[in-house]
Structures are given as C-alpha cells and as structure tokens.
Amino acid sequence: MKKVVVIVLACMAYAASFGQTKPYKVAFSGQGKKVQVVIQQASINIQGVDGNEVTIEQTGENRKELPKEAEGLRLVTGGVVDNTGVGASAEVEGNVLKIMIPKNRYTGVLTIKIPKSLDLTVIESQNWNEQKIIISDIAGEIELKTNNSRAYLNDITGPLVANTGHGKIFVTYSKLSQSSPSSISASGAIDITLPTDAKANLKVRSYYGDLFTDWDIAATKKENKSVASSGTKTITGQGESAAEPGMAKAKVYTRSDDNSDERDIFKRDQFVYVAATGKGGDAFEGTINGGGVVIDLKSSNGNIYIRKKK
Secondary structure (H helix, E strand, O other): OHHHHHHHHHHHHHHHHOOOOOOEEEEOOOOOOEEEEEEOOOOEEEEEEOOOEEEEEEEOOOOOOOOHHHOOOOOEEOOEEOOOOOOOEEEEEOOEEEEEEOOOOOOOEEEEEEEOOOEEEEEEOOOOOOOEEEEEOOOOOEEEEOOOOEEEEEEEOOOEEEEOOOOOEEEEEOOOOOOOOEEEEEOOOEEEEEOOOOOEEEEEEEOOOOEEEOOOOEEOOOOOEEEOOOOEEEOOOOOEOOOOOOOOOOEEOOOOHHHOOOOOEEOOOOOEOOHHHOOOOEEEEEEEOOOOEEEEEEEOOOOEEEEEOO
16 A cells, blocks of 8 residues: 555656746846747746746646757757747847747747836747737736737736737736827737726727727717728718718718617717728727726727726
C-alpha cells in the first residue's frame, strides 16, 4: 500500500512539473514607460499587477516539450530568438519593453504580468486562426490591433484605441478616464460595459448591425447632417430629406414611442440610413450622464452592445 502511495505522489509531482518552465522576470516600471507585445500566433493573457516587474510565464496545456537534444540551446522560430526561456523575446529599448511572441508549438498560453499603470500596445501581426487575447486590470493607455483573435479587455480605465480584423471584442471599464477619447473599430461585434457613473459622448456606426443598450442615452440632435461619402445632406426627423442634384433621397428613421422595446433597442432611433450609398449604415450620436469623453464605436459587420455595469 505504501508503495502505491509513493508511486501516486511521484506521478502527481511529475504531472505538476511537466511542461513547466521558470518564469522570466525583468524590472520595468515608471512614468512614460510602455510595454509592446507583438504576437505572430498565440493566445496570451496580460494582467496588470502592483509592483515594478514584468513577468512572462507559460501556462495552459497547449504546449509541447522541447526535444531532449535541444537542452541548453535557444529556440529560434519565426525569426525570433527565445531569450526568455518561455518561448518569447524580450528587449528594453529606451522607455519601451518589446516582447515578441513567435508562432511555435512549444509556447502554449503565455501569461504576461505588467505594472498596471504602464501603457500597453498589443499587435497581432500574422495570425489568421482564432486565438484569445485577454487584457485585465490595466490603468494606462491601451492600443490593440488584432487579425482574427477574440479580444477580452477586463477592468480597464482607458483611453483605448482598438482595431480588430475578423474577431469580436469585449470591453469592461472599471472606470472611464476622461483624459483622452477611446476608439474601437471592428468587423465583428463590439460589446462594451461601462460603470454607472461613466460620462461619455457616444459616436456609433454599424454598417450591417444594430445597437443594443440598457443605458438611457440622450440622442444628439442635429439640424443638418452631411454624409461625406455620398454628398447627401439629411435632416433629423420623419420623412425624407432633400439630396444633392442627381443623388437619391435618403430616408431618416426614428423609433415611435408606441413601438418601443423593453430592452431599449436603438435600432432606428435617430439612425440615418443613406440609400444613395447602396451599402446602408446606421449612425448614432448621444450622451450618457450628461456627456464626457468621446467613445467612438464602428463595426462593419456586427452588432454593437453598450451595457451598464451591474
């Protein structure tokens, strides 16, 4: 019986150590400092933490052991030299810590912990497979560019500038910084959650989708609205507007009070459909809590969801 227990414990210890590598750590903090992460193809989890160190470690099960013959050697893949021992390259250049994560079979999921006050840039350079990019608890400015991965940004403050390729983006603000505007552009759905005391001016455009919200949004009414792409001028209200000579008329739709939806769906409330473009497109501007920093949301092929944090 004792032999069985010893064998079981040995197996558990082996399983716990299998696939584990020593985390890479580097001191990096201070005002004006930025972390830049460039991903070829990988899932990553970036977490803001207290302290003055950046830590990179391998987590998850989707990795493969290095061959025994490679012991003591560095991995070079995708033109990137692994100088961290965890499947990534890290170099400090001035005020920027640059982390390169190449496509390889040995990395698995990388967790990167950075001081939460630092600014962060994340760029997905090559990936056309769906991965996950998770960013949490960052109080600095965030720039994000993805190709096909889904992006989850949790408990950020902004400002945020994000551009996604074919993936969806989910954003939850712990509080909304008023220092600079935020802008999110996506081909798929955009889903953002704002705290109840957030003050914002919303600019929303969804070309083949709708806007859903549980906020009381005060629509920004304009006497005239020019659509640069078509040259068509519209006036907010029921009916049709006059168009430039030779252009089709553009209809303007508003939601009637007797046809409201309990989910508060702003499908056509102050949205403008420009028939002359042949592409459609819903545009809406409004304020929450009296207005504040600008949040610009654009989706070319998905719905936009603006939620109130519960």
